[in-house]
Amino acid sequence: MSVGEALAQAIExxxxxALAQAIxxxxxxxxxxxxxxxxxxxxxxSPPETAFRIGITGPxxxxxxxxxxxxxxxxxxxxxxxxxxxxxxxxxISGGSILGDKTRMPTLSADPKxxxxxxxxxxxxxxxxxxxxxxxLLCEACGFDRVLVETVGVGQSELRVAQMTDVFVLLLAPSxxxxxxGIKRGxxxxxDVILINKSDGxxxxxxxxxxxxxxxxxxxxxxxxxxxxxxVLNISALEGDGIxxxxxxxxxxxxxxxxxxxxxxxxxxxxxEALTTSIQEALYDxxxxxxxxxxxxxxxxxxVLSGNLTPRLAAARFVDQFTARMGKSNDRxx
Numbered sequence: 001m002s003v004g005e006a007l008a009q010a011i012e013x014x015x016x017x018a019l020a021q022a023i024x025x026x027x028x029x030x031x032x033x034x035x036x037x038x039x040x041x042x043x044x045x046s047p048p049e050t051a052f053r054i055g056i057t058g059p060x061x062x063x064x065x066x067x068x069x070x071x072x073x074x075x076x077x078x079x080x081x082x083x084x085x086x087x088x089x090x091x092x093i094s095g096g097s098i099l100g101d102k103t104r105m106p107t108l109s110a111d112p113k114x115x116x117x118x119x120x121x122x123x124x125x126x127x128x129x130x131x132x133x134x135x136x137l138l139c140e141a142c143g144f145d146r147v148l149v150e151t152v153g154v155g156q157s158e159l160r161v162a163q164m165t166d167v168f169v170l171l172l173a174p175s176x177x178x179x180x181x182g183i184k185r186g187x188x189x190x191x192d193v194i195l196i197n198k199s200d201g202x203x204x205x206x207x208x209x210x211x212x213x214x215x216x217x218x219x220x221x222x223x224x225x226x227x228x229x230x231x232v233l234n235i236s237a238l239e240g241d242g243i244x245x246x247x248x249x250x251x252x253x254x255x256x257x258x259x260x261x262x263x264x265x266x267x268x269x270x271x272x273e274a275l276t277t278s279i280q281e282a283l284y285d286x287x288x289x290x291x292x293x294x295x296x297x298x299x300x301x302x303x304v305l306s307g308n309l310t311p312r313l314a315a316a317r318f319v320d321q322f323t324a325r326m327g328k329s330n331d332r333x334x
Contacts, residue, residue, distance in 0.1 A: 004039030012045060014143045016115055023117055026134045041134060044141050050267070051083075051140045052254050055161040057151045057187070058171030063197040064150050065105055067171060067237040072108045074243055075146055083115045083139035084108060085132060086150040115144060130281065133164055133274045162190045163273045166266060167253050170194045172214065174206035189221050191230060193249050199234035200241065207234050228256055287322050296321045 007025065010018030026037045058064050065086070072082050084105065108114040117135065132149060139147050151161050162168040170191035194214050199207035214232045223230055231249050235242030257263045287293050300318050303309035309317070 002036060002039045004036040004041075005043045007040050008043035008045070008141075011138060011142045016112075016142070019115065019138055019142045020117065022138050023119070023131075023135050026131045026138070027119060041137070044137065046137075047140050047143065049145075051136075051145045051147045052167075052250075053136060053147050053149065053165040054167050054169060054250060055149045055151070055165035056169045056171060057161060058197075059173070062171045062173045063237050064171055067195070067197060067235070067243075068148055068150055069105045069108055070237045070240055070243045071247060072105070072111075072114055072148070074247060076108075076111060076113045080146045081113050081144045082108070082146045082148065083142075083144035084117065084148045084150065085135050085139070086116065086118045087132065115139065115142075132161075133270075133277075136164060163270055166257065166263065167192045167250055169250070172196050172210060173198050174203045174210050188217060190224060191218075192225060192228070192253050193246070194218065194230060194232045195242075195246055196232065196234050197237050200236040200239050204234075225253075225256070225262065226260065228253065283322075286326075287318075290325065293318075293322060293325060 004025070007018050007022045011022060022040055025033055025040060028034075028037065056064055056068065068084055068086075072084065075082050086105075105116055109116045119132070119135065136147055136149070149161055149165055168190050170187065170193070172194065174196065196207045196211045196214065211232045211234050218230045218232065233242055233246055233249065235246055237243065254263075257266065288297065297318055300309065300314040304311055304314045
């Protein structure tokens with residue numbers, strides 16, 4: 001029995017240690033681990049019902065980890081099994097996570113009904129890890145019925161998490177008036193629920209103004225979900241105020257999708273996007289894994305940096321070299 005098959009069987013028995021090992025395996029960049037990772041995913045059995053996938057994004061300092069800690073405790077209290085996948089910026093030196101969300105979620109990290117896994121973004125755009133989609137599937141197979149995905153932050157490329165989850169939550173702080181100017185319009189348009197955190201103490205009035213500004217902004221945008229008005233709620237993750245209502249809105253949105261048959265539609269779209277992304281990544285790995293093509297990549301990069309070639313033409317030249325080399329490889333195997 002392969003390592004991957006053994007891990008798949010252990011995960012079906014809700015073995016949390018095996019789940020951690022499995023995510024480490026699929027995240028590994030070592031070529032020697034690829035076969036075991038592929039065997040793991042091939043032998044993984046889908047659960048009878050998939051988890052409710054919740055994506056949470058927001059600018060640094062908005063309180064995403066505090067919110068997840070508060071939400072997570074309430075979800076566990078309601079009988080749910082919760083997996084939290086947090087995506088941290090990667091260290092340029094070690095390649096590992098910098099922030100270490102387990103230290104920022106001490107209660108959830110110690111709870112046997114919760115699984116908190118920080119993963120490095122490894123430079124992947126969209127605020128997610130390259131293997132977040134696989135990690136979600138592994139958590140579902142391990143019996144977690146609620147999966148929270150926290151992203152690095154919010155920005156131009158922060159839309160990828162919406163392609164992996166059922167509900168997309170945008171978390172803002174009371175200074176939302178200034179933050180809205182720097183947030184990509186597409187992120188606002190993709191938000192299914194907007195939460196204004198830190199709505200307590202001296203910031204309460206500012207939080208209410210921020211909520212009004214968000215309502216005004218979303219009122220001018222077309223929602224991505226038919227017959228759904230994006231709610232904007234004031235909460236205090238630190239004090240626990242509004243957390244129950246926020247979770248209620250998430251569950252209401254989940255039911256809204258089910259009632260209109262949109263869950264399956266979203267999942268099919270997510271699977272299609274995941275396939276496209278995986279093909280792009282596989283092609284990039286194949287191209288950069290060839291020493292000769294790596295040299296060609298270095299050459300076209302120098303031409304771009306010197307201004308002698310535009311990026312588009314450089315990319316076309318590199319692709320031509322790649323396809324020509326793949327054609328020669330096929331000729332040798334036939």
